[in-house]
Amino acid sequence: MTPLTQLTIEIHDMNNNVLAMDSDQGQAQLVYHHPYQEGDQIVVKSEHPHQYLCLQLDDAMPEAFVYLATTSYRFTIPFGEKKISYSPKSFSGGIHAISVRLATAAEISSYKNVALNPFDQHENNSCYPHALANVETRGESVFAARNAIDGNCFNAGHGAWPFESWGINQQDDAEMSVQFGRTVEIDCLALTLRADFPHDNYWKQVTVCFSNGDCITIHLTKTNLKQVIKLEPRRVESLTLKNLIKSDDPSPFPALTQIEVYGNEVK
Template sequence: MFDLITLGEILLRFSTEKNQSFLNASSMDLFVGGAELNVASIISQMSGKSACISELPSNAIGEMARRKVLEMKVDDEYILSDSHKDARLGLYYFESANSPRKPEVIYDRCNSSFRKLDIDKLPQDIWYNTRCFHTSGINLALGKDVREFTVECIKRFKKAGATISFDVNFRGNLWTGEEARKSIEKILPYVDIFFCSEDTARYTFNKTGNGEEIARSFALEYDLDYICQAKRTVHSARSHSFGSMIYDCKNDEFYKGMPYQNIDVLDRIGSGDAFVGGALYGLICENSMEKAVKYGNASAAIKSTIAGDISQFTRDEVCDLIASHEEGDHILVEVPKNTYAWVTLDEALGESLVYITGKIDYIVPLGEKKLPISPRAFEGKNHNIRVRYATDFEINAYQNLALNVNDQHENVNSFPHASANVETRGESVFAARNAIDGLTANSAHGIWPFSSWGINRDPKAVFHLDFGRKVKIDKLVIYLRADFPHDSWWNKLTVKFSDETTMDLNLEKTDQGQEFSIEEKTIEWLELCDLKKVEDDSPFPALTQLKVYGKNLC
């Protein structure tokens, strides 16, 4: 018995070479693929057993495609042969592009052999020969005959007891969102595992709300077991982040894996199918929603770095990537208590002169927690970690005392340390630590290098900076976030010092650092409070950086 049988058209893809358009291309790369074949190949390469229902022409082109199927360890038992003289394989042409141009796909798949599929030509034991059957909305979009064939397959596999998996896989150049909705809603009562991204759900099914709300709304309408949502963030044509969420409808449980950030994309085609294949392997072969998310995300990330439609990797590669992506790595720094030291935990972060009162337990940030730091940090196999004692000259020099590139929420022994009573939505890109990381880029908001301290619209927000020892200060420099008009700004705030004095500051709307000389004072901490926002349309004031100049006293 197979773990998975898929139904889908096998295609030839012609791709322009890098940075070439259709108009100036003199040659093209050739690949075999097809969404459902791509999914089946993941199952087989992950050590599962898969087959594909399709039809190929009985000629050299069809034989070439069939050999590729077998090369991917996908069984061809249910791939029919078309011996008609007009038999042909469906084609599509792909033109990659860098911003601001967009990639383009042109289909040439009309009258292909796949469209001649006859359900009576399939062996009748097929319906009982798989644990799961998978297909996609692409088949429903290919016309009446293919749509009816697909629906009949779904019904027969369901009746035979197979789990039914369906990926919306919406293609705007095949049909409209409304056409897709009408067709897909007819087969959803038969579906057990449903793949549909947030964006597709909004466009095709007119859903509203966040990902969890959308998933629950589908579960209320249909008797689904799992709803799988892939989420791709496109930073540029060559840089994507990929994550996902799976909803267990029966137990009302969500599982979200850490996304893979800033993937160096070589070829994005097939990465969504790789996610589906990895997720199905986890659900069908290992009965684990957690593993489904991990396998799906890792498979999509790896596929993005491989040319062609079909993923070519081993289960060990996927597991190795997952292991390297797991949370749990710590960097421990142990020096004598009350020591000044220069600490570099990664070259991409830089170094800081910090005051250490005990063991530093630095949690290597991954996933969402890594967004406010350089994407180059903690990547690759070689890492340069340095800790050295500071000299007396370095300790006693006049300097910015509010700089700690390695500050974290969990930090209790390395100073300076920033904290706050509120941070926007609890997201790392709006954490207090961002205001002492040394980065003053403030013309945007969000991920590195534009992270900031956000107050979640709370007028009672307080920013606390702890030096961990006595310091003598005489100047503050404040950088407000200046992503105008998205951002608002504070025109007044109060600085409260540990010596029980306060200072009121008047601020301006600017992207420059605003300097404030203060009467020299000895303190151990300070706070920014009583933040007064100007009257404007934006509810989003934020602090990009705080610098505090002075000298150490011990």
């Protein structure tokens, strides 16, 4: 039998001291019996790069299928203003259950939302998917690009969780990209616009450009419902939303609550 990849979870303080650790073949499960302090990080390590993992960095958040391109990922525990884009139950209290495991063959081969990663952060360059944008309203966490791939589709308000979104600070040339970190074959997009009407406007037209050079134009409507766009199957490593054209509604505040991208891994 081929040995399983060794996986490790560590808690580091702001000085990179290791406060707790668990390691095992194919999985790691760490119960941390202390309140987090500002500057603490959860560090996930893999013996080998290019691993499909199922990751749960907090017991108040769902497990997520991710792709670890390198051998480690550092997640900084959110505090203060950065915390309000997460559920108040997450990363709180004095006991924390954290887990990581190798994804199963069935999980890897399944058709799924390949844009989902509730554990994404600005500094992420190893644990995919990863969202990034050329603008986020006032630099506030509740309007960060990562909010649009965290799996939360509540869109009847704006601001703190559960109404976090990607906000564009009224910038006409706003763009947001989703990087997959590997090649995926996709055939469907779903966009959930923020729908805090009449505070919000909406985009009536969006251009989606793919890493293979293709671009498509999508026409959207004023609705709180998810808008699904079927695609010709294509193999890509990333996509970008751009040329966001808002409607003639009087509000200057269109925003994106969630983007979902459906497809399969390319082996």
